[in-house]
Amino acid sequence: ExxxxxxxxxxxxxxxxxxxxxxxxxxxxxxxxxxxxxxxxxxxxxxxxxxxxxxxxxxxxxxxxxxxxxxxxxAAFAALNARLMAEAQATAEARGEPFDPDGVRQFANPxxxxxxxxxxxxxxxxxxxxxxxxxxxxxxxxxxxxxxxxxxxxxxxxxxxxxxxxxxxxxxxxxxxxxxxxxxxxxxxxxxxxxxxxxxxxxxxxxxxxxxxxxxxxxxxxxxxxFPAEQAETTLEAIDIQVGRTGKLTPVGRLKPVTVGGVVVSNVTLHNRDEIARLGVRPGDRVIIQRAGDVIPQVVDNLTREEDRAPFFFPDHCPECGSEAVAEEGEVDVRCTAGLICPAQRIERLNHFVSRVAMDIDGLGDKTIREFFALGWLDKGPADIFRLKAHRDDILGREGWKEKSVDNLLNAIEDRRQPDAARLLFGLGIRHVGAVTARDLMKGLRDLHRLPAKAAEFGAYRADHPQGEPEKPSPFAARMLKAVKEIFEVTTDGIGIAVGHALADFFHEEHNVAVWDDLLGEVSPPPYVVEVKASTVSGKTIVFTGKLETMSRDEAKAQAEALGARAAGSVSAATDLVVAGPGAGSKLKKAAELGIEVIDEAAWAEIVKSAG
Ligand SMILES: [Zn+2]
Missing domain, CATH: 3.30.470.30 (DNA ligase/mRNA capping enzyme)
Structure with missing residues (x-):
């Protein structure tokens, strides 16, 4: 035809x-x-x-x-975000708490x-x-x-x-x-x-x-x-450097505001020093920026690379504290070397310490931390949070604080005098000690007070037992891992050599020990008990895959553990259940091949809920 x-x-x-x-x-x-x-x-x-x-x-x-x-x-999306913001403000006012707009949940896109x-x-x-x-x-x-x-x-x-x-x-x-x-x-x-x-x-x-x-x-x-990704041309007006909790210097491009696909964009991420060099961007350049889906807008091209303009030198000193900033060998990220001396890092560490995933202290947002830090009330680190009650009258005299909001904050802090040991440990932000690692460590150690001595013990072991001349790398690694497991009394699979080294390094630094001692003078974490609830998944092995929308991967794993299940990283014949979110790929396929039960996040939430 x-x-x-x-x-x-x-x-x-x-x-x-x-x-x-x-x-x-x-x-x-x-x-x-x-x-x-x-x-x-x-x-x-x-x-x-x-x-x-x-x-x-x-x-x-x-x-x-x-x-x-x-x-x-x-339009409805914009109105919804505005409404969520207004509701959060009204709630904060009704409770007499300071309002922190950065803490309000907003949807990223329609x-x-x-x-x-x-x-x-x-x-x-x-x-x-x-x-x-x-x-x-x-x-x-x-x-x-x-x-x-x-x-x-x-x-x-x-x-x-x-x-x-x-x-x-x-x-x-x-x-x-x-x-x-x-x-x-x-x-x-x-x-x-x-x-x-x-x-x-x-x-x-x-x-x-x-x-x-x-x-x-x-x-x-x-x-x-x-359609091709939405792009627009504009002028890069400045490059600012932000300093994070670990001292990482992140360059942020400030743009002449431009509309890309209906959204006004005024900032772009420039990722790191290498990316700036690759694009050859300097303040004043005309650039093409691109917005694709949820991704933060980025610069895809520099149109005026050839123009004569003062080059942008990536700082070799921390813009916040003036200390030297370097990239370790083989790393692209440049970090401030001042550690706890750097105010930017100290503020970010305090923010992490009080965050929902760590100590979860209500009402102590970034804005308040910065305010108190500038007043010198948080100079000694997280322990100072527990001494804020001494400043009750001073806080009351400050704008935006009322009797009720001050009391709410101080009560929220007092509520954490006997914190969960794993959350406290995670809150300290020790390298390689994430939320799950902190819990795994505490399952073995039980008493957080024992940690510094254990770290010192491993420090002594690694100094006394270096890699022997005839010893090959893999037997050496096996020996170190065995030492870590024995010394830290590890009962799970998750703790590796890197964690042992990170703990030994941390407690080797005098100022870290001082911060630790000061903090444990203010709080008394009770012995760590892993509470296990009876549930339909007790004793089973669960794999989480894909994007989880209501919780982080760590939270999901913690829920599984609390229900007596084991969270594993990969799907195998030993897997009993797969919880899959959007974007789940090869693991989902493998589960189907092996005939393993797959449920979504909502069904998982039901299991958690029914365990009470
Ligand atoms: Zn610094």
Whole structure:
């Protein structure tokens, strides 16, 4: 046949995939469709999305599964973030606490806002969020129930049944028409009420779609034509250097504000010294910046590299304390060498110490830490936090503090006098001692007070037993690991040689010992007890993979341990359960091959909840 292959073309909305099943013209089930494997039942939530009809007209087939995207309009997204900010401020004021705008949860983009709003355990929260829906196709349809012979015809039928489809859905007779439609949508992109990331073409005739079939899970008859990443040209006005908790110097580019895909961008990350050298950027250069998805905007090109301009020298001294800043051999990051002397590092360490994942002291945000630090009240390190009560009257005299807010803060601090030993240890920010390592250490040691002596013992061992002349690297490493395990009384697999060295190094420094002694004079962590609750996963081995949306990986592992399960890093025949979030890749595949049960984050939350 010489018939041209007509294609439909429509904008590809950047939302959350949803599948809605109607039986006897009544909505019975709605599920997210993530990466195909793990679907989450969101039927209760979907009942609050006005775009989605609860029933279909008589014309519709007995069974039909509609597929599309849940999304939030750009304006609604901005309003939601503004509302969350205002609510947090009102709550802080009602409680008499200082308001810290940086601590308020904000959604990064409309897609995240839509996902977060749809996947609420409490469907009434979903109801308060302005979610919308657009259909782009269908799944199962009862025998003979398709209302048309073409893609376009079926989509128009869905529209007749009250299901929204894109107003930019058209049929193109040939490739020239497809490209013209693509260009038109690209021009409209910034003005559309929602984010899109390309155009999707589909073979219009359904019998031809059927003949083309599927490759793996992707149809051969549909093609996504993505827009290039959104870019804009502007001037790099300055390069600022920020100093982090570990002393790392991070360059941040300050831009002449420019709109990229509907968002005003005024800062870009420049990553590190090498990246600045690669781009050859200097303040004053014209640059191309790019925004792609959630990624922080970055500089992709320097347009005025050849122009004569003063070069930018990456600082060899810390901009905060003036100490030398160097990159260790083989590392790209430049770090301030002053450690605890550097005010920027000290502030970031205090922020880490009080953070939710460490000591979790309510009401002591970055703003307050900086304020008290500038007054000299936190000079001696974290122990000073527990002496803030001596400044009660001074705090009261400061702007923004009231009787109630000061008492709330001081009470929150007093609440941590008997802290969890692992959280306290993690809060000190010792290299290689993350939240999980801290817990693993405490499981063996039980009493935190024993740690300095153990660290000194390992320090002495490594000094007295260096790698012998005939000793090969691997027996040496095995011997060191054995020493670490014995000396630190390690009962789990997670502690390696690096942890032993880091602890020995830390307690070798006199000022660290002083900070430690001072802190343990203020707080008394009780002996560490691993509380294990009986649960359906007790004794099982669990692997977490993909992006977890409501908790960090460390928190998930801690939950598993508290339920008597073991969290492992890779999927094997010994794995009992895989908890998979969006973006889970090879581990999910392996689990399927091995026939291991896979659940999503919401199902995991249910297990945790039911254990009480
Ligand atoms: Zn410094």
């Amino acid at each position: 010489g018939e041209a292959v007509a294609m439909t073309a429509e904008d590809k909305i950047d939302g959350l995939s949803l599948s809605i099943r109607y039986e006897d013209r009544t909505l019975v089930r709605a599920a997210t469709r993530g990466d195909g494997e793990v679907g989450e039942d969101v039927t209760a939530n979907v009942r609050y999305i006005a775009d989605i009809p609860q029933t279909l007209p008589q014309e519709a087939p007995a069974i039909v599964e509609v597929r599309g995207e849940v999304y939030m309009e750009k 897609r995240n806002a839509a996902a977060g709003s749809l996947r609420q355990k409490d469907a009434s929260v979903t109801a308060s969020r302005p979610l919308r829906f657009l259909a782009h196709g269908w799944g199962v349809v009862s025998e003979g129930g398709l209302p048309a012979q073409t893609q376009y015809g079926v989509m128009k039928a869905l529209e007749r049944w009250g299901i929204p489809v894109s107003p930019r859905l058209v049929v193109c007779a040939d490739s020239a028409a497809m490209l013209a439609h693509y260009r038109q949508i690209q021009r409209q992109r910034a003005d559309l009420p929602y984010d899109i990331d390309g155009v999707v073409y589909k073979v219009d005739r359904l019998d031809w779609q059927e003949r083309l079939g599927f490759v793996a899970k992707a149809p051969r008859w549909a093609i996504a034509h993505k």
